[in-house]
Amino acid sequence: MKRRDFINWVGLGWLASSLPIAIAACSTQTTASGDWQNVGTTAELDKTGQLLVENSPVGSVLLVGTSKSGNLIAVNPTCSHKGCTVAWEAANKKFACPCHGAEYGVDGTVQKGPATKPLKTYAAKIEGNSVAVKPS
Template sequence: MKRRDFVNWVGLGLIASSLPVAIAACSSQTPSATGDWQTVGTSADLDKTGQLLAKNSPAGPVLVVGTSKGASLTAVNPTCTHAGCTVAWKAEAKKFACPCHGSEFGVDGKVLKGPATEALKTYAAKIESNSVQVKPT
């Protein structure tokens, strides 16, 4: 075997063996993509205003609405599906509203008023040991 052929085979072997590592490093799978419960804040923070916005949580951006004493919690990704603005919870109207273009979303994340056409991503939410936790639905 010629030296040039040997070097080419070794180089090809190095590239092929590092390919799985490169693919894993570039994978978009996050802890929330596995379906596990992720802590996004404390029940004390939620109870202060009736909502908890966690922009950099392990599950991604999450807006949880409710209180630790309430029967149920609502959790959505607060990024408007129209232009990417952060929606706000309007408690009196029981809906999420986008300040940028006026899109409105129901408690279930579904579009009530455009221009958005896609629903907000929703999460199951619970309080466990004074921690607010969410899980993709």
């Protein structure tokens, strides 16, 4: 075997063995489906009655409620139509998309198009001074 062929094989072997590490480093981190993840504090939630966390371990989360109400609503606020961030309309008790007018109920179901898919929902709970969510 020539020196050049040997070096090419060693280089190819190194590249092939490094590929799984590169893929793992570039992929998004996922959590186990049953894990509760802290996304904020009760003080942050109580300040306005809602808490938007864009980079939580479970993805984007919009929590609605207060620590005293005991009835927390948690959804992924990304509109299923075009990806805009929905807002909570407390007076109408619905989520509304500012981009194209889609509306969602408190359970994430579509109430008005153009969206056809519901918002992803989360189970939410208060643990001490922390707010935690997990995929439903």
